[in-house]
Amino acid sequence: MRQRAESGYFGPFGGRYVPETLIHALEELEESYERYRNDPEFVEELDALARDFVGRPTPLMLASRLTRRWGGANVWFKREDLAHTGAHKINNTLGQILLADRMGKRRIIAETGAGQHGVATATVAALYGKECVVYMGEEDTRRQRLNVVRMRLLGAEVVPVRTGSRTLKDAVNEAIRDWVTNVEDTHYIIGSVVGPAPYPRIVRDFQTVIGREIEAQARERFGGDPDAIVACVGAGSNAIGAFHPFVGREGVRLVGVEAAGRGLESGEHGASLAEGRLGVLHGAKSYVLQTPDGQIREAHSISAGLDYPATGPEHAYLKEEGLAEYASVTDEEALEGFTLCSKLEGILPALESAHAVYHAEKVARELGPGRNLVVCLSGRGDKDVEVAAEALGVGPEVSGGR
Amino acid sequence: MGGRERLLGAFSKGRPALIPYLTAGYPSLGGAREVAEAYLEAGADVLEVGVPFSDPLADGPTIQDTTARALENGADVDYSLGLAGEFSGRAPVVVLVYYNLIFARGVERFVREAGEAGISGVVIPDLPVDEAGDFARAMEDAGVAFCPLAAPTSTDRRLEEIGRLASGFVYCVSVAGVTGVREKLPPGAVELLRRVRAKVSAPVALGFGIGSAEAAREAAGEADGIIIGSRLMQLVGEGGPERAGRWLQEVRAALSESAGGGH
Numbered sequence: 001m002r003q004r005a006e007s008g009y010f011g012p013f014g015g016r017y018v019p020e021t022l023i024h025a026l027e028e029l030e031e032s033y034e035r036y037r038n039d040p041e042f043v044e045e046l047d048a049l050a051r052d053f054v055g056r057p058t059p060l061m062l063a064s065r066l067t068r069r070w071g072g073a074n075v076w077f078k079r080e081d082l083a084h085t086g087a088h089k090i091n092n093t094l095g096q097i098l099l100a101d102r103m104g105k106r107r108i109i110a111e112t113g114a115g116q117h118g119v120a121t122a123t124v125a126a127l128y129g130k131e132c133v134v135y136m137g138e139e140d141t142r143r144q145r146l147n148v149v150r151m152r153l154l155g156a157e158v159v160p161v162r163t164g165s166r167t168l169k170d171a172v173n174e175a176i177r178d179w180v181t182n183v184e185d186t187h188y189i190i191g192s193v194v195g196p197a198p199y200p201r202i203v204r205d206f207q208t209v210i211g212r213e214i215e216a217q218a219r220e221r222f223g224g225d226p227d228a229i230v231a232c233v234g235a236g237s238n239a240i241g242a243f244h245p246f247v248g249r250e251g252v253r254l255v256g257v258e259a260a261g262r263g264l265e266s267g268e269h270g271a272s273l274a275e276g277r278l279g280v281l282h283g284a285k286s287y288v289l290q291t292p293d294g295q296i297r298e299a300h301s302i303s304a305g306l307d308y309p310a311t312g313p314e315h316a317y318l319k320e321e322g323l324a325e326y327a328s329v330t331d332e333e334a335l336e337g338f339t340l341c342s343k344l345e346g347i348l349p350a351l352e353s354a355h356a357v358y359h360a361e362k363v364a365r366e367l368g369p370g371r372n373l374v375v376c377l378s379g380r381g382d383k384d385v386e387v388a389a390e391a392l393g394v395g396p397e398v399s400g401g402r
Numbered sequence: 403m404g405g406r407e408r409l410l411g412a413f414s415k416g417r418p419a420l421i422p423y424l425t426a427g428y429p430s431l432g433g434a435r436e437v438a439e440a441y442l443e444a445g446a447d448v449l450e451v452g453v454p455f456s457d458p459l460a461d462g463p464t465i466q467d468t469t470a471r472a473l474e475n476g477a478d479v480d481y482s483l484g485l486a487g488e489f490s491g492r493a494p495v496v497v498l499v500y501y502n503l504i505f506a507r508g509v510e511r512f513v514r515e516a517g518e519a520g521i522s523g524v525v526i527p528d529l530p531v532d533e534a535g536d537f538a539r540a541m542e543d544a545g546v547a548f549c550p551l552a553a554p555t556s557t558d559r560r561l562e563e564i565g566r567l568a569s570g571f572v573y574c575v576s577v578a579g580v581t582g583v584r585e586k587l588p589p590g591a592v593e594l595l596r597r598v599r600a601k602v603s604a605p606v607a608l609g610f611g612i613g614s615a616e617a618a619r620e621a622a623g624e625a626d627g628i629i630i631g632s633r634l635m636q637l638v639g640e641g642g643p644e645r646a647g648r649w650l651q652e653v654r655a656a657l658s659e660s661a662g663g664g665h
Contacts, residue, residue: 017501017528019460021553021578023560163466164456173459180460181579183555280502280528281457293478294506295456 008197011320013313016196018176018283025183030198032103037205042098049094050209053127054084058210060217060374065344066357072364073227073371077347078214080238080378087350087379088210088238089120093189095206097124100187107131107186111175113140113168113234114305114352115147116379117191122156124189132156135174137167140304147383165298168308172282192235193312196283200312207241214374215245222372228253228363231376232356233326234270234306236315238378247323253367256315257359259301260328268300271328272311273319279310286313302331302387303351305379327362329355335391338381350379351388404545405522409494409570412447413605413626417657418618419447421607422650423498423631425468426451426485427477429638434477437638438489440647445654448494450525450629453482455500460527462582464632468639479503487519494522496549496570501529504537513540523547523570531560531567538567549573549607552598554590565602571627572602575610583613583632587620595624615656622660628653 008014016026036042050056059082063075080088093110100108108125111134112118118134125132134151138160141148151158164170179188193200193207211229218226229246231239233256246252261269269275272287279288281296289297289309299309318324329337334351337358341349349357353376360375367373381388389395403411412419422441426434438449454472458465479499486495497516504512504526516524524546529537531550538548547570552561555578564572574595577588591608598606607627612618618628630653637646 015533016530017533018530019527019553019575020530020551020560020564021555021575023530023532023553024555024557163470169457173457176459177462177580183578277506280505282459283528285505288502290502290506292506294503295473296502 010314010317013286013316014197014200015285016283017280017285018196019180021180021183026196026198028103029099032099033198033202036099036102046095046098054090054094055082056209057213058082060214060221063345066340069344070361070364072369073367073373075360075364076226076372076374077377078210078242078374080210080376081347081349081353081380085120085123086382087116087120088207088241089117089191090123091209091241092191092203092206092237093117093120093124096187096189097128097130100130101128103187105185105187107182108189109133109135109175109178109186110189110191111135111168111171112191113171113307114303115140115144115151115383116305118158119147119150121189122151122154125156126154133159133178135159135161135171135178137161137165137171139166140168143304143387144383167298168304169296176282192237193240193314194235194282194284194310200284200314203237204240204244204314207237208244210238210241210376211243211245214242218372218374225249225252226374227251227367227371228255229374229376230255230257230356230360230363232257232306232352232378233273233311233315234259234308234352235310236312238376240312240314242376243324247318253363254324255359255363256324256326257355258326258328259303259306259355260330261300263330264328269328270299270301270306270308272309273315273326274328276310281310284313286310286316302334302391303355305350305352306355327359329358333358335388338388339392347377348381348385349377350381351384353378405490405494405520406545406547406569409448409496409522409547410605412494413571415447417660418622418625419607419627420445420654420657421448421450421627421629422446422634423450423452423629425454425465425472425635426482427454427472427475428468428635429471430475431477431481433643434485435488436643437646440643441650442493444647444650446493446650448496448627449489450496450498451482451486453479453497453499453503455503458500460580462580462632464583464635465581468635479507483515483519486521490520490522496523496525497521498525498527501526509537509540513544513546516546517544521546523549525549525551525573527551531563534567538569542569551575552594554578554594558597558601561598561601565604568602568604571605571607572598573629574598574606574608576608577611579610581610581632583636584611585614585617587617591621592624615653618653619656619660622657628657
């Protein structure tokens with residue numbers, strides 16, 4: 001597998017399906033990554049920023065009330081929501097801004113769905129003094145206006161995308177168009193383990209810090225590997241990051257949770273591993289939600305971050321090889337996970353992460369008491385407060401009082 | 403004569419071949435036929451038929467709009483190949499299609515159907531030569547030309563590879579960017595044409611952003627073919643097929659004046 005990954009493929013998935021104009025930039029990125037990934041100065045700079053700027057390592061916390069309630073395995077939260085900017089996205093953007101800086105790129109572009117990746121990109125661009133433009137579907141700028149404001153305060157330009165479904169898929173198209181046009185001085189910080197090679201591998205490597213920390217913390221806290229790791233999968237970067245050190249390791253179940261939206265049967269969901277077919281989108285071959293003719297379908301999820309009609313090629317590979325298992329959780333179930341996590345553990349999780357929390361119950365019960373289950377809490381839910389409040393009918397009005 | 407041979411024949415007229423683009427299904431399913439007719443009447447040497455795709459990431463706003471409209475009009479791959487086939491008896495037809503549409507149909511089936519429809523060549527904006535080997539060979543076996551793209555950012559090593567796989571013309575992208583009208587020929591376009599010509603024996607056509615007769619004439623000295631898309635689609639939107647046809651005639655006249663260009 002490793003050898004194939006270096007060729008830009010994970011089994012039959014991955015590749016480089018982009019306009020010719022971009023090939024040179026991808027080759028440059030690949031060369032630069034090969035050169036710096038083991039460069040002591042690069043590694044030291046990244047580690048220092050991870051520690052001092054991001055606040056790593058993030059804690060591994062025993063979710064004791066959920067553990068008791070479910071009566072199954074011990075439930076542990078990997079607290080990526082505590083990372084600076086509030087989500088795992090910062091791990092990748094930090095790594096990529098270091099690369100962009102070494103490649104001499106003065107301008108950064110990114111796409112964002114929920115806004116977490118956009119905020120993380122705007123943050124690192126500010127840190128390194130780069131011009132930053134973030135493409136965001138118009139629909140998402142409405143759903144996630146808090147993050148739009150954060151990006152602007154950080155000095156980024158946010159461009160609302162009004163084509164197609166006006167969500168993440170179209171923001172990616174627009175970012176690619178910008179990149180094709182400004183490829184000489186611009187680096188495109190892709191936000192997940194998608195896109196043309198070498199992005200899926202680079203993003204995975206920068207996110208693998210999550211899995212490496214889980215490994216070390218698990219040993220310290222309960223003396224061995226977890227019995228399972230559960231993480232949400234839109235395009236799939238927090239999941240790949242958490243899974244990667246454990247792929248193929250005996251006794252560790254890796255469980256990805258996709259968005260079933262309004263239900264798989266409704267056709268309105270983001271479950272490309274469950275319902276997609278092999279196809280090509282945004283530069284890579286993977287599972288894609290599409291019509292029989294090959295037109296890309298619009299995805300739906302209550303969580304803007306899972307609202308994407310494809311998934312990373314490495315997830316497709318892990319599924320195909322039986323190295324990870326994938327489930328899906330509806331909007332309604334995710335809201336239940338959101339409520340449980342908030343009320344029992346005092347943590348408002350991102351709606352993305354709430355999908356993983358909901359599904360964790362099933363896995364915890366299957367594993368049984370005494371076993372250990374890690375849930376990757378990929379981000380915090382501040383950004384989702386308005387969406388969740390509306391869906392749950394919770395308002396700010398104070399009634400009566402006592 | 404096979405489709406591929408007819409395509410190559412269009413490049414040996416002593417002046418650059420005029421290759422207008424239309425989006426299949428725009429402005430309507432029937433209207434696209436009128437556009438093709440108008441192009442042929444205006445003296446098009448090759449027709450380029452774009453198959454509408456939901457995510458045309460190499461295209462600028464004009465072509466994006468036309469493909470979105472075409473999809474709303476119900477233009478699918480069957481319709482698009484049918485339209486291309488209707489005109490393939492009258493001029494060589496090149497189909498521009500994003501790779502997922504081919505992949506979803508099945509590469510073998512697509513190649514067979516393209517051959518049966520008499521299509522001369524295929525341009526795939528998101529299939530660089532690195533990923534195109536098997537497809538290009540299948541196309542060649544079916545008598546359909548593979549027309550790879552070359553960009554200002556392509557290295558000489560890549561241009562050699564592009565030349566190896568090109569069984570039709572090489573589609574030179576005049577500028578790093580997406581499709582769209584630009585009034586002047588971008589400064590790097592001529593240099594690209596020269597670099598490609600030095601590495602490639604196939605005919606060399608220039609596209610992306612040729613929006614005026616003047617730009618076409620400028621390119622004519624170096625290119626074997628001129629591809630015009632966004633400007634024509636704008637004109638179709640503003641004044642219908644006749645308007646686009648009239649403008650194309652002007653370009654055609656400008657190209658004839660500059661005869662002697664190309665090689």
